[in-house]
Amino acid sequence: MDKNELNEEELQIWNMWKGNFKRTFGRVVKEMSEHTGLSEGDFGILDRLVQFGDGKLRQQELADSMDWDKSRLSHHLTRMEKRGLVVRKPLTTERGVQVEITLAGQAALDEALPVVSSAIRKYFLSQLTPQDLESITALAERTKKQS
Amino acid sequence: MDKNELNEEELQIWNMWKGNFKRTFGRVVKEMSEHTGLSEGDFGILDRLVQFGDGKLRQQELADSMDWDKSRLSHHLTRMEKRGLVVRKPLTTERGVQVEITLAGQAALDEALPVVSSAIRKYFLSQLTPQDLESITALAERTKKQS
DNA sequence: ATAACATGGTTGACATGTCATCCTCAAGAG
DNA sequence: CTCTTGAGGATGACATGTCAACCATGTTAT
Numbered sequence: 351m352d353k354n355e356l357n358e359e360e361l362q363i364w365n366m367w368k369g370n371f372k373r374t375f376g377r378v379v380k381e382m383s384e385h386t387g388l389s390e391g392d393f394g395i396l397d398r399l400v401q402f403g404d405g406k407l408r409q410q411e412l413a414d415s416m417d418w419d420k421s422r423l424s425h426h427l428t429r430m431e432k433r434g435l436v437v438r439k440p441l442t443t444e445r446g447v448q449v450e451i452t453l454a455g456q457a458a459l460d461e462a463l464p465v466v467s468s469a470i471r472k473y474f475l476s477q478l479t480p481q482d483l484e485s486i487t488a489l490a491e492r493t494k495k496q497s
Numbered sequence: 498m499d500k501n502e503l504n505e506e507e508l509q510i511w512n513m514w515k516g517n518f519k520r521t522f523g524r525v526v527k528e529m530s531e532h533t534g535l536s537e538g539d540f541g542i543l544d545r546l547v548q549f550g551d552g553k554l555r556q557q558e559l560a561d562s563m564d565w566d567k568s569r570l571s572h573h574l575t576r577m578e579k580r581g582l583v584v585r586k587p588l589t590t591e592r593g594v595q596v597e598i599t600l601a602g603q604a605a606l607d608e609a610l611p612v613v614s615s616a617i618r619k620y621f622l623s624q625l626t627p628q629d630l631e632s633i634t635a636l637a638e639r640t641k642k643q644s
Numbered sequence: 645a646t647a648a649c650a651t652g653g654t655t656g657a658c659a660t661g662t663c664a665t666c667c668t669c670a671a672g673a674g
Numbered sequence: 675c676t677c678t679t680g681a682g683g684a685t686g687a688c689a690t691g692t693c694a695a696c697c698a699t700g701t702t703a704t
Binding site: 354355356360363364366367368369370371373374375377463464467468470471473474475477478479481482483484485486487488489490492493494496 | 501502503507510511513514515516517518520521522524610611614615617618620621622624625626628629630631632633634635636637639640641643
Binding site: 421428447 | 681683
């Protein structure tokens with residue numbers, strides 16, 4: 351048995367797993383962006399601002415919670431600021447930058463939340479069996495611990 | 498019960514599923530790109546050229562098999578051609594363009610194949626239980642059939 | 645034949661991601 | 675105090691993705 355190359359079934363599993371994610375995730379993101387004009391990144395940022403910081407967060411904290419590096423976040427915030435979704439203010443107490451959601455940002459988020467929820471239900475949750483739930487949970491645990 | 502917003506567990510499932518994919522898939526892609534300089538798109542294109550067309554494919558067929566639109570593929574091929582991985586030639590028999598893998602492209606693919614296989618084993622296949630296999634297969638079937 | 649339409653591809657503009665580099669400011673080490 | 679070091683960000687260059695417009699060439703209807 352060849353240790354290197356994947357056999358047909360192994361390749362199939364990989365391709366099904368990848369294809370399923372891209373299909374489903376793409377549907378959810380597309381439904382949101384078509385209905386609200388927000389991208390996945392936009393939504394993640396706005397959502398964290400209100401969930402974790404009551405509308406404002408330090409830039410570095412935001413980057414950590416998104417699992418983005420500081421450069422990526424900086425670029426994205428620049429674009430979002432230009433669209434009026436957030437503002438950046440220097441911190442007074444310490445070094446760093448405070449990111450705050452604007453009224454327009456809050457409005458966009460409020461509009462997006464139900465769309466996202468229903469899309470996740472329609473394209474993802476509704477397709478899951480109880481077995482799938484177990485599988486997803488356990489697998490996520492396992493890969494999180496990997497090197 | 499609120500039909501719109503997701504409850505805590507539903508949100509957890511979505512986030513675990515999404516997080517697991519991005520982590521695992523990212524590890525595989527990163528391992529390949531670090532070892533061979535090929536991106537995910539590069540690899541998919543080169544692999545299909547040899548698997549489905551013995552080294553050459555019509556551009557539109559390639560786009561279909563990648564599930565990419567023609568624009569995306571056109572841009573990507575332009576960059577790959579510049580790096581010497583493929584060449585484009587007008588078809589003589591009919592309208593359209595023939596994409597051919599070059600020697601350099603074949604060499605890059607040969608180098609990448611074992612790296613990709615071992616990365617998929619290490620980060621993905623090795624983490625799967627028999628239950629996971631069933632779950633992945635059945636779920637992929639279900640979502641493929643969705644609207 | 646010619647007008648309408650579909651197919652196969654390219655292009656430009658812009659959004660998103662990644663990487664390396666640079667800048668500023670703070671905390672310690674000498 | 676000066677020198678190094680690291681944290682927090684910004685920036686420029688370039689790769690990747692998306693969308694709409696464009697162009698050329700076949701096909702079909704009238």
